[in-house]
Amino acid sequence: ETGVTQTPRHLVMGMTNKKSLKCEQHLGHNAMYWYKQSAKKPLELMFVYNFKEQTENNSVPSRFSPECPNSSHLFLHLHTLQPEDSALYLCASSQGEGGYGYTFGSGTRLTVV
Amino acid sequence: AQSVAQPEDQVNVAEGNPLTVKCTYSVSGNPYLFWYVQYPNRGLQFLLKYITGDNLVKGSYGFEAEFNKSQTSFHLKKPSALVSDSALYFCADVYGNNRLAFGKGNQVVVIP
Numbered sequence: 433e434t435g436v437t438q439t440p441r442h443l444v445m446g447m448t449n450k451k452s453l454k455c456e457q458h459l460g461h462n463a464m465y466w467y468k469q470s471a472k473k474p475l476e477l478m479f480v481y482n483f484k485e486q487t488e489n490n491s492v493p494s495r496f497s498p499e500c501p502n503s504s505h506l507f508l509h510l511h512t513l514q515p516e517d518s519a520l521y522l523c524a525s526s527q528g529e530g531g532y533g534y535t536f537g538s539g540t541r542l543t544v545v
Numbered sequence: 546a547q548s549v550a551q552p553e554d555q556v557n558v559a560e561g562n563p564l565t566v567k568c569t570y571s572v573s574g575n576p577y578l579f580w581y582v583q584y585p586n587r588g589l590q591f592l593l594k595y596i597t598g599d600n601l602v603k604g605s606y607g608f609e610a611e612f613n614k615s616q617t618s619f620h621l622k623k624p625s626a627l628v629s630d631s632a633l634y635f636c637a638d639v640y641g642n643n644r645l646a647f648g649k650g651n652q653v654v655v656i657p
Contacts, residue, residue: 434588434590436588438588474647474648474649474650475635475647475650477644480644488644520586522588522589523588524588524589526645528643533579533591533594533645534589534591534645535591536581536588536589536590537588538586538587538588539586539587539588541586
């Protein structure tokens, strides 16, 4: 257990569904991140939050909607996804934004059918 | 902008042999460099980092990495590979406002 917990571990959803991914960290970190990891592609940084404020959005389609109610919780709301959105979605946290390294959760394996 | 390169897609090594996973960086100034490992269907796990000090950094699971400024490299090494070391390995460095930039990853396959 890394201290960063992601739920659910696996998710299968249809293209018209709405679902949410949850990330929770118990490390006292102030920055949280969403990454997308697709097969044969580099890690893609999606969103960054620092002290609950979004500090980076890497041109992510609006069908992905992040929410950070406090420094310990991060959500990724999903709606009308496409099959190419199937991937492993990783959450990470850090103390400060990166110089101390990131702690990752185990990820949510998302399959869009 | 700083970046790291992992030139090999896959590294195959026999169990018990030395393992090396290569990483080079491009940066001006002093880099902050990291290695992470990812086992199947898991998140990335921190192995080690170089911030300053000794060029040889020791990390988890018997891994170490050597910072070489003249060659701008930070190769990951293990003297004797185990089958359980088979995983995806990522090099990363810090850039801009303290973001971590990851390399593409190297698949390591340790052959029994």
